[in-house]
Amino acid sequence: MNRFVYASHPVRVVFGRGTVAAVPEEVERLRLSRVLIVTTRSSAATAEAVAKALGPRAAAIFPGAVMHTPVAVTETAMQLVAETGADGVVAIGGGSVTGLGKAIALRTDMPQIVVPTTYAGSEMSPILGETRDGQKVTQSSEAIRPEVVVYDVDLTLGLPPALSGTSGINALAHAVEALYAPDRNPIVALMAVEAIAALHRALPALVRDPRDVAARTDALYGAWLSGVCLGSVSMALHHKLCHTLGGSFDLPHAETHTAVLPHALAYNAPAVPEAMARLAGVLGADPARALWDLAGAVGAKRALADLGMPADGIALAAERALARPYPNPRPLERAAIAALIARAFAGEPPE
Ligand code: NAD
Numbered sequence: 001m002n003r004f005v006y007a008s009h010p011v012r013v014v015f016g017r018g019t020v021a022a023v024p025e026e027v028e029r030l031r032l033s034r035v036l037i038v039t040t041r042s043s044a045a046t047a048e049a050v051a052k053a054l055g056p057r058a059a060a061i062f063p064g065a066v067m068h069t070p071v072a073v074t075e076t077a078m079q080l081v082a083e084t085g086a087d088g089v090v091a092i093g094g095g096s097v098t099g100l101g102k103a104i105a106l107r108t109d110m111p112q113i114v115v116p117t118t119y120a121g122s123e124m125s126p127i128l129g130e131t132r133d134g135q136k137v138t139q140s141s142e143a144i145r146p147e148v149v150v151y152d153v154d155l156t157l158g159l160p161p162a163l164s165g166t167s168g169i170n171a172l173a174h175a176v177e178a179l180y181a182p183d184r185n186p187i188v189a190l191m192a193v194e195a196i197a198a199l200h201r202a203l204p205a206l207v208r209d210p211r212d213v214a215a216r217t218d219a220l221y222g223a224w225l226s227g228v229c230l231g232s233v234s235m236a237l238h239h240k241l242c243h244t245l246g247g248s249f250d251l252p253h254a255e256t257h258t259a260v261l262p263h264a265l266a267y268n269a270p271a272v273p274e275a276m277a278r279l280a281g282v283l284g285a286d287p288a289r290a291l292w293d294l295a296g297a298v299g300a301k302r303a304l305a306d307l308g309m310p311a312d313g314i315a316l317a318a319e320r321a322l323a324r325p326y327p328n329p330r331p332l333e334r335a336a337i338a339a340l341i342a343r344a345f346a347g348e349p350p351e
Contacts, residue, residue, distance in 0.1 A: 121229075
């Protein structure tokens with residue numbers, strides 16, 4: 001075995017059904033007396049129930065989180081922090097809500113409790129991407145990583161099938177790239193393989209029956225492990241492409257991950273035989289094709305063209321992906337990257 005470094009990160013995780021009821025206990029454990037609850041409309045009822053259970057320890061509910069964490073929204077929430085004297089933040093929702101909770105924690109150093117309702121994985125990572133004047137700036141810091149994550153399978157039962165499929169593949173992407181990260185290690189690789197198996201098994205089942213509790217449990221379990229991967233090792237070409245495409249053409253986050261992942265993996269495949277062997281053990285002989293098939297099985301759009309990317313954007317995307325690249329196992333070749341994006345644009349199978 002090659003040299004490696006492994007660091008564990010002290011996040012407390014509560015997982016199960018009905019676990020959102022444990023939020024007051026977790027607030028108590030952190031010795032918080034007035035928490036700000038951040039959320040979106042889709043989780044408003046849950047946020048109100050949590051506020052009721054917290055009683056006077058709920059300072060206020062801020063239901064205005066939006067995608068890509070615009071600084072203007074964070075500043076509005078910060079006014080509420082100041083007005084209420086909040087000493088902690090409880091984020092209930094998808095990656096967009098988690099992003100707002102992280103942005104508040106970064107500015108105040110307040111402890112965070114996150115209750116995720118999608119499979120994005122942000123809750124386990126020290127990464128925050130904020131948008132100002134249309135530019136997304138990403139930073140990483142231990143002050144950003146949440147202290148407590150409460151995974152409640154019941155809160156995911158209403159996640160619409162289309163979003164469940166693409167959000168689950170967004171999670172898969174974290175685990176896939178963890179297998180060939182330059183700072184990979186054996187523990188994170190075990191989690192990655194386990195995550196990929198759970199998500200690959202669960203996603204088609206829960207798209208067929210969104211209230212299948214066993215599949216929902218498997219998917220949320222896989223999403224947690226994928227989040228640990230994202231929060232432990234560095235991401236490569238796939239994540240760079242998604243950030244570039246999302247930022248350049250305002251494409252939806254999870255859907256973009258879904259369309260790009262098979263192609264990014266196919267690009268890196270020749271350079272990462274060990275990772276491909278592990279993936280083949282879970283996904284079958286052709287892992288990139290299996291991911292493309294999975295996207296089809298969950299009914300996702302596989303063509304970036306169908307997500308709103310303009311045809312004349314391929315060269316620009318390739319140029320930007322090469323401009324400030326993330327470390328990647330296969331050297332970045334301009335023509336091959338442009339060809340990869342072109343295939344994803346057209347929704348063709350990976351090559
Ligand atoms: P999202 O949070 O924007 O949610 C998508 C939609 O689903 C929203 O309309 C939301 O209200 C709704 N929704 C969420 N949960 C629901 C549920 N259980 N039932 C019904 N509707 C529900 O989308 P996302 O994909 O979870 O997150 C994307 C955002 O997270 C992006 O801004 C992305 O950059 C960020 N992200 C960050 C990291 C990180 O580590 N920093 C990792 C992954 C994603």
